[in-house]
Structure formats: structure tokens, C-alpha cells
Amino acid sequence: MDDQQRKLAEELLFSEKKSPSFARLIYFGIVDPSTIFPYPHPTIEDKEKIDAFVLRAEEFAKEHIDGNKIDRDAAIPDEVIAGLGRLGILGMTIPQRYGGLGMSQYAYCRTIEILSRYCGATALFVNAHQSIGLKALLLFGTEEQKQQWLPPLARGECLAAFSLTEPNAGSDANGIETRAVFDIDKHVWRINGRKQWTTNGAIASVLTVMARTEIQTPEGKQDKITAFLVTPDMPGFQITAASLEKVGMRGSKTANLEFHDLEVPAENVLGPIGGGLKVCLTVLDYGRTTFGAACTGAAKYLYERAVQQAINRYQFKRPLGSFALVKKKIGMMGAVIYAMEAATYLTASLIDRQCEDIMLESAILKVFASDKLWDILYDTMQIYGGRSFFTSEPFERMMRDARLNMIGEGSNEVMRVFIGAVGLRDVGLELKAAGAALKTPFSEFGQLTNFTGKWIQRLSAPTIPVKSDILQPEARQLGKEIRRFGLAVTKALIAHRESIIERQQHLDRLANCAMAIYTAMATLSRLDSSIQNAPEPSLALETETFTGKAYCKIASEIINNSLEGLNHNYDNEIEKLSDRLTGIRFP
Numbered sequence: 001m002d003d004q005q006r007k008l009a010e011e012l013l014f015s016e017k018k019s020p021s022f023a024r025l026i027y028f029g030i031v032d033p034s035t036i037f038p039y040p041h042p043t044i045e046d047k048e049k050i051d052a053f054v055l056r057a058e059e060f061a062k063e064h065i066d067g068n069k070i071d072r073d074a075a076i077p078d079e080v081i082a083g084l085g086r087l088g089i090l091g092m093t094i095p096q097r098y099g100g101l102g103m104s105q106y107a108y109c110r111t112i113e114i115l116s117r118y119c120g121a122t123a124l125f126v127n128a129h130q131s132i133g134l135k136a137l138l139l140f141g142t143e144e145q146k147q148q149w150l151p152p153l154a155r156g157e158c159l160a161a162f163s164l165t166e167p168n169a170g171s172d173a174n175g176i177e178t179r180a181v182f183d184i185d186k187h188v189w190r191i192n193g194r195k196q197w198t199t200n201g202a203i204a205s206v207l208t209v210m211a212r213t214e215i216q217t218p219e220g221k222q223d224k225i226t227a228f229l230v231t232p233d234m235p236g237f238q239i240t241a242a243s244l245e246k247v248g249m250r251g252s253k254t255a256n257l258e259f260h261d262l263e264v265p266a267e268n269v270l271g272p273i274g275g276g277l278k279v280c281l282t283v284l285d286y287g288r289t290t291f292g293a294a295c296t297g298a299a300k301y302l303y304e305r306a307v308q309q310a311i312n313r314y315q316f317k318r319p320l321g322s323f324a325l326v327k328k329k330i331g332m333m334g335a336v337i338y339a340m341e342a343a344t345y346l347t348a349s350l351i352d353r354q355c356e357d358i359m360l361e362s363a364i365l366k367v368f369a370s371d372k373l374w375d376i377l378y379d380t381m382q383i384y385g386g387r388s389f390f391t392s393e394p395f396e397r398m399m400r401d402a403r404l405n406m407i408g409e410g411s412n413e414v415m416r417v418f419i420g421a422v423g424l425r426d427v428g429l430e431l432k433a434a435g436a437a438l439k440t441p442f443s444e445f446g447q448l449t450n451f452t453g454k455w456i457q458r459l460s461a462p463t464i465p466v467k468s469d470i471l472q473p474e475a476r477q478l479g480k481e482i483r484r485f486g487l488a489v490t491k492a493l494i495a496h497r498e499s500i501i502e503r504q505q506h507l508d509r510l511a512n513c514a515m516a517i518y519t520a521m522a523t524l525s526r527l528d529s530s531i532q533n534a535p536e537p538s539l540a541l542e543t544e545t546f547t548g549k550a551y552c553k554i555a556s557e558i559i560n561n562s563l564e565g566l567n568h569n570y571d572n573e574i575e576k577l578s579d580r581l582t583g584i585r586f587p
């Protein structure tokens with residue numbers, strides 16, 4: 001990362017003063033349970049409505065969505081799209097005043113889970129439209145823009161897309177080359193450039209397009225990204241590939257686009273001029289949360305199938321599920337899926353409660369859920385043995401579909417670096433400020449007391465406020481691990497200073513810890529709520545308790561191994577070997 005990129009990232013991610021989220025504070029070894037405990041549930045009335053809606057979505061999916069056919073034909077039938085529109089799914093989260101159902105992010109995640117059980121491509125299609133395609137319009141649009149576009153989008157009469165990626169700008173979103181120049185005489189923005197891999201790009205009636213714009217700042221003219229609402233009827237809009245042939249998610253339509261002096265009316269700027277990267281990041285917070293839901297839905301389906309096979313398939317005169325290596329797979333799946341679900345609904349509820357800062361939580365959910373779905377696919381296919389290799393089962397399709405989850409909306413490696421670095425940066429700033437304050441203790445007294453306060457909190461393990469006695473051991477253990485994590489973060493910063501940002505293997509380990517802590521916390525909170533609200537003991541509750549406790553053990557092992565890896569590793573040897581093999585010397 002060069003200085004310019006770093007400056008931009010700072011400006012982008014940290015320009016606004018927000019109260020630190022749960023995930024940000026754990027890097028200090030501090031727990032703020034206010035958004036996690038008690039586990040968020042919709043009201044009884046809302047839950048009834050949501051359950052009924054999800055049931056209707058499931059009935060529709062069962063009857064009309066044939067994932068294998070959609071995959072073979074590489075197309076989602078028009079009737080399916082029309083049906084999704086009729087049910088209101090394409091406008092679920094759009095407020096009622098704009099023609100949508102005005103439902104919560106929680107309700108949306110539950111619905112995406114269902115669609116994803118039946119067809120990953122259909123879930124992706126809905127997400128590309130609603131979770132990212134129209135989200136910028138919903139969050140940053142003017143009243144006129146919303147009045148004009150949202151009603152038909154909500155009814156599914158027209159579709160939306162989000163177009164950021166370009167041939168030379170994938171993970172590095174700030175590297176986009178598409179440029180918009182204002183034409184004063186015509187009062188339009190003239191856009192030139194190429195976009196690649198836009199889902200729904202050739203079938204959308206309105207696209208959020210990111211382009212570079214030169215703007216005047218106090219420091220002089222600067223190049224900043226701006227979001228534009230683009231429609232395919234604008235002169236200069238060209239579709240160069242309407243539906244690229246793909247490995248998976250084949251039913252979704254992935255397009256390449258070109259803009260040649262595309263004329264976009266001035267009133268189609270979306271959000272502030274020069275504020276496009278913030279628009280992008282905010283939209284992607286939503287997108288990543290729904291990625292979590294899609295992965296959870298597919299994982300739940302696979303788990304049910306894996307359990308059936310473990311029970312019904314006999315070898316060596318025993319059910320497969322009686323062998324320890326199969327038990328390990330089933331047990332791990334059950335525990336991990338409980339955590340996936342707990343973290344998905346928790347993160348969705350952060351959006352519903354309008355928490356200001358969810359970027360770490362949504363990134364954690366996306367990486368965790370997509371990686372775990374991949375493991376679960378592997379294990380399900382192992383349990384099914386040769387049967388999994390034939391297209392009569394949906395597993396190979398689901399495997400091809402799931403491959404996208406680790407790449408789209410932020411490749412998991414980039415997200416892991418992001419998760420590690422964002423938390424570290426907060427602690428680093430405190431350390432730096434405290435260092436300065438120690439040199440001039442009176443003028444910087446406020447900063448110093450703030451820092452010492454955080455250190456005092458860190459001397460003892462934070463309390464995790466579970467109410468159930470049976471969960472106290474797990475809560476105490478997690479508290480100790482958060483304390484160890486906080487200390488390890490400070491130690492890593494003191495040892496490596498700014499160069500920690502280039503030690504990606506360390507950032508990865510810290511990200512692993514943060515993911516394990518967030519998901520274990522979601523698990524404990526959810527389980528505590530189930531235990532506290534259960535009218536009486538039951539077999540189901542006992543199994544749920546086993547499941548949640550098992551996940552806490554898994555998370556604990558990840559944290560231990562990752563912290564251990566900070567001190568004992570062979571990072572240098574591996575990185576030097578890679579340099580030898582590629583011949584790259586950078587920086």
C-alpha cells in the first residue's frame with residue numbers, strides 16, 4: 001500500500017466519528033455487549049408476519065425454482081422473476097411509501113436463505129438487484145430519484161445492478177479508470193470506460209455506476225470517485241457481453257459494459273460528488289450481510305442431506321454416522337451452522353437497529369460464512385462419496401456456485417487483511433496518541449486518561465453477560481480469550497509498528513481471532529436467549545446447548561492456534577520461497 005492509497009483508505013473508512021462497534025473494541029480486549037446481549041429477536045407480531053412470508057417464499061421456491069435446470073439452461077425463467085416480483089421479494093426492504101414491503105434486513109436474510117437452498121443463482125440475482133443494485137439509490141438517493149426509480153424496482157417491473165469492477169480494478173476499487181467529465185453546456189456528465197462482470201448488467205433498467213471525477217478540494221483539484229444512476233437508453237451505453245459463460249451461478253447474467261461518451265444528466269449523480277467510495281463501502285456492508293445469509297441457507301440444506309446419508313448409508317455393516325471421522329464432520333457442521341445462523345441474524349439486526357458502524361461485522365460474516373460453506377460442501381461430498389460426483393445430486397452445482405462466495409464483493413484474502421488491519425489501526429492510534437501524551441502529559445491529559453482507562457479494563461478479562469449458569473464456563477473462557485487477543489494486538493503493534501500492515505499472515509491470524517470471537521459471542525448470546533426463554537427443559541434445547549457449547553470449543557481452538565502462530569510460525573521461509581518462485585521483489 002503506498003502513501004496515497006493509505007491516505008485514501010483513512011479518509012474513506014475513518015473520516016466520520018462513530019461510536020466503536022463491538023468488533024472494533026475487541027482489539028482493545030474490551031467487550032461492549034450492548035449490541036449483542038440480549039440476542040435480538042423480532043417482536044412476536046413481526047415474527048409471525050416474517051414466518052408467514054418466508055413460508056410463502058419457500059412454497060414458491062419448491063414449486064417453481066429448479067436449481068439444476070436453471071444451471072443447465074444458464075437462465076432464470078421469466079416466470080420465476082415475475083413470481084419473485086409478485087411475492088414482493090424484489091422489493092422486500094424498500095419502504096412501503098416507495099412501493100416495497102418495508103421489511104427488515106432480518107426478514108430479507110431469512111428469505112435469501114430459503115432461495116439459496118433451492119438455487120444459488122436465484123439468490124445471487126435477487127441480491128444483485130436488491131442488496132447492492134438499488135441499495136445506493138435507497139440510502140443515498142434524492143427524494144426525486146427515489147420516487148422515480150424505487151416503485152418499479154420494488155414491483156420487479158425493472159431490475160437494478162451495481163457496476164464497480166473493471167478490467168484493471170478488482171480488489172482495488174479505487175483503481176477504477178472509468179471517468180466522468182462534466183459538460184457545462186449540455187449540463188450532463190460524459191462517462192467513458194469499461195465495466196466487467198456486472199451481475200444483471202445487461203438486464204437492468206438502472207445501474208449504479210462508479211466513475212472517477214475531478215473535484216475541487218481545499219488541497220486543490222483531486223480525483224475522486226462518484227456514483228451515477230445510469231440507464232441503458234442513455235446515448236453511449238454499450239453491452240459488450242450480455243451473459244458470460246460461467247463456472248457457477250450460471251443462471252445469473254454477468255455482463256461486460258462499455259461507455260462511450262455516455263451522457264448522464266446532472267441530476268443522476270447519486271450521493272455527494274466525490275463521495276462514491278463511501279457509497280460503495282456502505283452498499284457492500286449490506287451485500288456482505290446477505291452473502292452470509294445465502295451461505296447459511298445452502299449450508300443448512302447440505303447439513304440435512306449429510307445427516308440423512310450418515311444415517312441411511314451402511315458400509316462394513318454399520319451406518320456411516322457410526323464412524324468417528326464421519327461423526328466429526330456431522331458434529332462440526334451442526335456446530336458451525338448454528339454459529340453461521342447466529343452471526344447472520346445478529347449482523348442483520350445491527351442493520352435493523354441502524355447501528356452506525358457495521359463494516360467489521362459484515363466483513364467477518366461474509367468471510368466466515370463463505371469459508372464455512374466451502375468446508376461443509378467438502379464434508380457433505382465426502383460423506384456422499386462417489387454419489388456426490390454425479391449430476392443427479394445438486395452438490396457439484398452447489399460447489400460451483402459456492403466458489404463465487406470467496407471472491408465476490410471483496411475477495412476473502414482482501415477481507416481478512418481488512419478485518420485484521422481496521423481493528424489494529426484503532427489500537428495503533430491510541431498507542432500513538434498515548435505516546436505523544438506521555439511526552440506532554442498536561443496538554444494531552446484527555447487522551448492519556450482515555451488510554452489508561454482502556455488499559456485498566458484490559459488487566460482483567462472482560463465479563464460476558466450470559467444469564468444461564470450452564471454457559472458460565474464458556475463465557476469465562478471467551479472473556480479470557482478476548483483479553484489475550486487484546487494483549488496480542490498491542491504486542492504485535494509494538495513489535496512491528498507500521499510494518500504490521502505488510503505482515504499479512506499476522507493480519508490473517510488476527511482476523512481469525514476476531515471472526516472466532518464475534519461468531520462465538522453471537523452463539524453464546526443466541527443460546528443464552530434460548531435457554532432463558534425456554535418454558536421447560538426439552539430434548540431440542542439440550543441438543544441446542546450441546547451445539548452452541550461445541551462451537552465455543554471450536555472458536556477457542558481457532559483463537560489459541562492463531563495467537564500461537566503470532567509467535568511461532570514459518571512465515572518468512574514461505575514468503576521467501578514464494579519470492580524465489582515468482583522472481584518478484586516488492587517493495
Ligand SMILES: Cc1cc2nc3c(=O)[nH]c(=O)nc-3n(C[C@H](O)[C@H](O)[C@H](O)COP(=O)(O)OP(=O)(O)OC[C@H]3O[C@@H](n4cnc5c(N)ncnc54)[C@H](O)[C@@H]3O)c2cc1C
Nearest residue numbers: 162163164165170171172197198199407408409410411413
Ligand atoms: C460471477 C461474478 C459476479 C460479479 N458481480 C459483480 C457485480 O455485480 N458488480 C461488480 O462491480 N463486480 C462484480 N464482480 C466482481 C467481483 O466483485 C470481483 O471479482 C472481486 O472484487 C475481486 O476482484 P478480481 O476478481 O479482479 O480479483 P483481483 O483483484 O485480481 O484479486 C485476485 C486475488 O488476488 C489476491 N489479492 C488481491 N489483492 C490482495 C491484497 N491486497 N492482499 C492479499 N491478496 C490480494 C486475492 O487472493 C484475490 O482473490 C463479480 C464477479 C464475478 C466472478
